[in-house]
Amino acid sequence: MAHPHAFVVLRRDGVAAVLDVTAGRLPALVHWGADLGPLTLAEVDALVLGGVQQVDANLVDEPLRVSVLPEHWTGWTGRPGVSGSRGGPDWSPRFAAVALSVDGREVPAEGDEPVLVETGSGVVQVRAEDPGAGLGVVLELELTAGGLLRSRATLTNTGEGDYQLDDLVLAYPLPGVAREVLDLAGRWGKERTPQRAPLHVGTHLREGRKGRTGADAATVLHVGTPGFGFADGEIWAVHTAWSGNHTHYAERLFTGQQVVGGGELLLPGEVRLATGESYTSPWVYGSHGTGLDAVARRFHRYLRSRPQHPGAERPVTLNVWEAVYFDHDLERLLDLAERAAALGVERYVLDDGWFGSRRDDRSGLGDWVVSPDVWPEGLHPLVDRVRELGMEFGLWFEPEMVNLDSDVARAHPEWVMATGGRTPVPSRNQQVLNLGIPEAYAHVRDQMMAILGEYAIGYLKWDHNRDLVDAGTSPSGRAGVHEQTLAFYRLVDELKATHPGLEIESCSSGGARVDLGVLERTDRVWVSDCIDPLERQEMHRWTTQLIPPEMMGAHVASGRNHTTGRVHDLDFRAATAVFGHLGIEWDLARASEQELAELGGWVAFFKEHRRLLLGGDLVRVDHPDDALVAHGVVSPDRGRAIFGFHAVGRSEVVSLGRLRFPGLDPARRYRVAPVGVGEPSGLRAPAWWDADGPRAGIVVGGAALGSTGLMSAGVHPDHSVLYRLDAVD
Numbered sequence: 270m271a272h273p274h275a276f277v278v279l280r281r282d283g284v285a286a287v288l289d290v291t292a293g294r295l296p297a298l299v300h301w302g303a304d305l306g307p308l309t310l311a312e313v314d315a316l317v318l319g320g321v322q323q324v325d326a327n328l329v330d331e332p333l334r335v336s337v338l339p340e341h342w343t344g345w346t347g348r349p350g351v352s353g354s355r356g357g358p359d360w361s362p363r364f365a366a367v368a369l370s371v372d373g374r375e376v377p378a379e380g381d382e383p384v385l386v387e388t389g390s391g392v393v394q395v396r397a398e399d400p401g402a403g404l405g406v407v408l409e410l411e412l413t414a415g416g417l418l419r420s421r422a423t424l425t426n427t428g429e430g431d432y433q434l435d436d437l438v439l440a441y442p443l444p445g446v447a448r449e450v451l452d453l454a455g456r457w458g459k460e461r462t463p464q465r466a467p468l469h470v471g472t473h474l475r476e477g478r479k480g481r482t483g484a485d486a487a488t489v490l491h492v493g494t495p496g497f498g499f500a501d502g503e504i505w506a507v508h509t510a511w512s513g514n515h516t517h518y519a520e521r522l523f524t525g526q527q528v529v530g531g532g533e534l535l536l537p538g539e540v541r542l543a544t545g546e547s548y549t550s551p552w553v554y555g556s557h558g559t560g561l562d563a564v565a566r567r568f569h570r571y572l573r574s575r576p577q578h579p580g581a582e583r584p585v586t587l588n589v590w591e592a593v594y595f596d597h598d599l600e601r602l603l604d605l606a607e608r609a610a611a612l613g614v615e616r617y618v619l620d621d622g623w624f625g626s627r628r629d630d631r632s633g634l635g636d637w638v639v640s641p642d643v644w645p646e647g648l649h650p651l652v653d654r655v656r657e658l659g660m661e662f663g664l665w666f667e668p669e670m671v672n673l674d675s676d677v678a679r680a681h682p683e684w685v686m687a688t689g690g691r692t693p694v695p696s697r698n699q700q701v702l703n704l705g706i707p708e709a710y711a712h713v714r715d716q717m718m719a720i721l722g723e724y725a726i727g728y729l730k731w732d733h734n735r736d737l738v739d740a741g742t743s744p745s746g747r748a749g750v751h752e753q754t755l756a757f758y759r760l761v762d763e764l765k766a767t768h769p770g771l772e773i774e775s776c777s778s779g780g781a782r783v784d785l786g787v788l789e790r791t792d793r794v795w796v797s798d799c800i801d802p803l804e805r806q807e808m809h810r811w812t813t814q815l816i817p818p819e820m821m822g823a824h825v826a827s828g829r830n831h832t833t834g835r836v837h838d839l840d841f842r843a844a845t846a847v848f849g850h851l852g853i854e855w856d857l858a859r860a861s862e863q864e865l866a867e868l869g870g871w872v873a874f875f876k877e878h879r880r881l882l883l884g885g886d887l888v889r890v891d892h893p894d895d896a897l898v899a900h901g902v903v904s905p906d907r908g909r910a911i912f913g914f915h916a917v918g919r920s921e922v923v924s925l926g927r928l929r930f931p932g933l934d935p936a937r938r939y940r941v942a943p944v945g946v947g948e949p950s951g952l953r954a955p956a957w958w959d960a961d962g963p964r965a966g967i968v969v970g971g972a973a974l975g976s977t978g979l980m981s982a983g984v985h986p987d988h989s990v991l992y993r994l995d996a997v998d
Contacts, residue, residue, distance in 0.1 A: 271378035273369035276313045280304055280415035289317050291383050293365045294613040295336035296395050298442050298623045302557050310354045334603050339440050347520045352436035364397035367459030373874015382722035401441035418555040426542035434540040441528030443505055449495040450519055452487040458799035458832050460484045460780035461811040473519040476534055480737020480750045482512055484781040489814050490517040492529050498891040501558040507531050511551035513754030568780045569817040581884035583819050584615035585872055586852035595622040595629055597643045602651055608857040610658035611730040613872040617655045618663035618730055631698045635671035637716035652724050663728030671702040684709040688741025696735035705752035721768050733777035761790040775883045791823050798956045800826035801833040802845035806915055819883035823849025837987055840947035843871035844989035870946045881909055888932035896920040907934035910994040916984050927978035935972035937996045942966025944991035951985030
């Protein structure tokens with residue numbers, strides 16, 4: 270049988286990936302990193318030869334070559350790409366590539382000399398077989414808009430008898446200079462906190478076993494040159510685009526070889542393939558760049574390139590949860606709508622408590638019917654008035670969850686995910702409704718469709734408030750997280766197909782479902798249930814490592830935060846929120862006239878500048894003093910920018926000195942002036958603020974702003990100073 274014998278070069282947006290698909294072997298990445306420019310066959314051949322590791326004592330007698338689906342038979346003693354068996358046998362497959370296509374065109378098998386195929390955003394597909402193990406695999410690799418390298422695998426059982434798949438991961442090689450790991454951790458109310466560690470011999474493994482992405486998820490796992498920051502250091506990073514159990518890992522062998530990769534984490538027995546059945550892994554995305562901003566920008570540009578991306582014209586949103594909680598009083602909600610509309614709010618979202626017996630968090634989940642006790646005329650009086658005021662109406666659902674005190678759980682206890690003949694430990698007084706059961710799926714879908722059919726709803730806040738524990742399927746108790754995740758995706762897809770234009774926010778105990786799997790289908794994420802602006806400074810900073818600001822829900826809360834008890838002035842709350850998709854979560858009836866006027870000013874500021882705030886390039890400023898968090902957005906043409914400097918503590922020095930404004934065009938000149946919305950407490954304005962008149966700022970070159978900067982303003986802790994920069998040439 271003829272086998273593919275080719276080198277494939279992918280080049281796009283400053284990134285190159287060079288694939289070796291020769292001698293019938295699975296594809297191996299010879300290079301993944303900075304663009305190398307046009308390459309000849311001889312140059313690629315030399316690149317391949319230059320990367321062949323020497324055979325050393327006590328190693329296998331052939332040079333070890335690691336494919337994107339690492340194979341144990343080669344002598345690779347790290348994590349194998351495929352783990353599974355047919356009741357014991359066929360656990361170490363040896364795949365032989367039988368077909369290669371690029372951009373849908375098959376690359377013919379040639380003779381002794383490999384062929385060279387070069388493309389931009391092409392899709393590379395390699396089909397391979399192991400007749401002895403009765404397995405086939407199709408590997409797909411693509412360089413996306415923005416320069417992300419993504420790959421996935423489809424494994425098919427071509428043999429007799431069931432094949433149980435236990436694990437499938439994809440891996441990208443790392444150069445020896447990549448020796449420091451940075452990924453994210455967190456908990457409820459404090460999602461996405463960074464952590465660093467050296468990459469030692471062994472495995473840095475991050476597993477998510479919560480049945481959802483998790484507040485403590487790695488999110489993006491980076492490995493780079495030690496000490497890398499937002500602007501400096503070469504970095505290779507991966508993200509597993511899956512909303513259920515998942516894996517991220519970095520591995521360094523005693524041979525010096527290193528990989529970084531990920532995949533779905535499969536529970537025992539979850540995927541058993543009958544003859545002819547297939548399993549497709551989630552996409553594993555790789556991002557390379559110099560500095561964390563460059564790595565993040567590749568994710569942002571990819572997401573913004575998609576036809577379904579929501580864009581920068583995001584409506585200012587009011588969510589009523591922290592204003593009324595479960596107390597759904599029509600007059601109070603109507604008053605809140607009137608106040609919101611007067612401020613310029615464009616979307617009004619009714620949160621938990623509108624359905625069934627849901628007067629608190631102990632009952633009613635799963636009964637998606639408007640409560641006649643609270644809403645005797647249905648939601649029509651509120652929906653109609655909200656729309657009369659010029660706002661879109663949104664509604665909260667938690668479709669994957671159920672209270673045992675509900676009509677649906679009483680009628681169908683077998684729809685509750687469980688195993689071992691026991692009810693799982695409760696969390697938030699609720700259990701998980703098994704959408705992998707067709708009848709349970711139909712129940713949820715039909716009730717949601719009925720609500721969407723009756724009311725003019727443009728937006729869903731889709732919540733998911735517990736981990737999946739003992740998540741089995743009745744009656745066998747077999748693990749069901751994989752099927753539950755696929756059913757969730759299918760439900761979102763079906764609702765959106767039936768209701769074009771419907772937007773959906775991914776909320777999961779706050780920010781516990783933030784990944785590119787869910788964001789293929791949804792339009793926004795809720796970063797955290799904690800809206801304390803001090804906490805949000807860090808959470809926003811690291812959530813945008815994966816997603817652009819326009820997909821990040823950022824709300825102005827009441828003065829005293831209900832999660833932390835801290836009290837903050839409005840300027841800090843609003844200056845934090847305007848760098849995301851702005852919303853309000855505050856009982857406006859309790860706000861003073863002065864507060865309402867200032868809040869209206871912030872809403873107007875956001876509306877005026879949202880194309881920049883939500884469409885520009887993110888710039889995060891490395892600063893050695895922990896008392897300051899600084900970041901900005903710069904327009905793609907480098908003509909405008911808005912920067913925020915946030916005092917999150919007290920420094921040991923009186924002044925932080927000059928602050929830099931990176932990311933500008935060094936050849937242009939900019940007028941820099943403070944944004945005049947609100948007055949931060951303890952303001953000590955530097956002289957340059959009034960250089961060209963009161964608060965008119967100063968004109969400085971982009972090179973000087975990026976390297977020298979301007980004297981900082983002084984403010985009390987937990988206050989912000991924002992600057993607007995406009996090119997004057």
